Amino acid sequence: MSQTPDLKSLNEKARELRLEVLEVTTKVASGHVSSSYSSVEILVALYQGGVLRFRSDEPHWPERDRFILSKGHAAPIFYAVLADVGYFDRAELKGLRTVNRRAEGHPVQDKLPGIETTSGSLGKGISVGLGHVVAGRLNKIDYRIYVLLGDGECQEGQIWESAMAASHFKADNLIAIVDYNKYQESGPISREMALEPFAEKWRSFGWHAEEVDGHDIGAIIETLKAVRDVKGQPSVVIAHTVKGKGVSFVEADYTFHGKALSADQAEKAREEILCN
């Protein structure tokens, strides 16, 4: 991960990954497509954009940076990215949500290489990451821990237990990224259970907070690199995203949460993604 690829190829990668997610979720007629699409650029920035330090052929390399997917329902894009960077063969993606295969509906720790923790029931990522922070200190190994949270997930009490603890433990190598797509399952977050003032909440818990366009890969990389210099407190990057990003009729309809697209819808979506 020494060389940062150019933005054009990263954006092209994001397009490929969207198509990959579309293909596997449509085939199995299941999976969270819209929640995956809001996270695509964040994951590409981390894994393909030179932010994360990892060895896909040595998943437990002690010095690796950790990526913890707390919003486990973004499993389809997570698996697609892990396969793309070589943790496992692309054939595993075809086993999404299928019995006797390893690509579980929500990630299970070590069931596939590169999965650091089990997630699906929300709220646990920062806590697990803090365990890695403490372990790193005891082992005297420097690494960073990146935790991807959903926005609705931040309604969980454990998020704020762990936010308090991360600040208390001055976990400046822990970076939370919130995929702030503004929708939860039942509708707009502002209507269902409001989070705002969101950045202020994090700051009042002792975190350094930044906001970024969550579909601008260059900006995400720049922000994630900048927060490395924050000392003595954890950082949160609130990534403003669009749920279902890249497919107009999914962007326009939050009821796509948790649903795969029909064959017809998938064909339309494919055309849109290819034209974008």
Place this chain on the structure above:
Amino acid sequence: MQLGERAGLKPAKRLREVFGDAILDLCRKNERVVILDGDLAGTTRTHDVRHEFPERFFNIGIAESNMISMASGLASCGFIPFATSLSSFILANGFDQLRISVAIASVNVKVVGSHGGITLGKDGATAMAAEDLALVGCLPTFVILVPCDPASMHKAVHATAEHVGPVYLRSSRVAMPQIYPEDDCPFEIGVANVVREGNDLTIIGCGLMVAAALDAAVVLAEQGIEARVLDMHTIRPLDADAITAAARETGAIVTAEEHLLHGGMGSNIARIVAGSHPVPMRFVGLADTYTDSGEPEALLEKYGLTAHDIVAAAHDAIAAK
């Protein structure tokens, strides 16, 4: 009469004090062991570790959910985290985390629940853990240990650390009389100990109720009934061989536990007996209720968890043979 007095058992320290000694001993011997505390180090007795090994002791505050998932992260990096609090708090507040962050992928997290059962007494039902064995007992991959005296607590703490995978260890506020000599307690996970031989029926106890079972066996012997007594220190996995042998060789079984009868040790033993060698069974434990606050002895008496209750259950079971 004191618990264990009929059976000639010597009184001992409170079990949580013994746990405190054992966990300190473990920390001295194994530098991978770390303690996560839910702000109850004085109560669970991990405070000596805090003083001697401050770098391996973390007060996570009153936030058990965060504590369990943190333990998962530490275990994934090769540490052996012991997450400790009152059993009622750590299991109920951390249950989702026990499922997701620990059980599903069998992460090497150790959970020590202090003040198990009802004998913490005066603090009342909210602080009691009469459901702990049922809660953890339904989680695949977990081992559950319930020591019954100082020697078995020492062995259990070390066995907890040595076992690779999730373990729940039940500690207790009360003193449990000495069942075993200090230097001679067999302890293998999943292997029950026969603490008294007999062939007329078997009493299977865990924790505090092992001493009560031995008291009951003395009373039964005076009546000409020879009871076998098993110390079922491992509630999960249960020792199916010892249970089946007890059914086959003694023809009747009484179980005794400081726990709700729903989902506790007895009901799981019954599942094994029903599938292998059905015999009459009776169950001593807390019926479908929460308890009052009160002195431990008064609660055990009121809710039917005494040697006397075991004797009555034994007669009932034998009559049904």
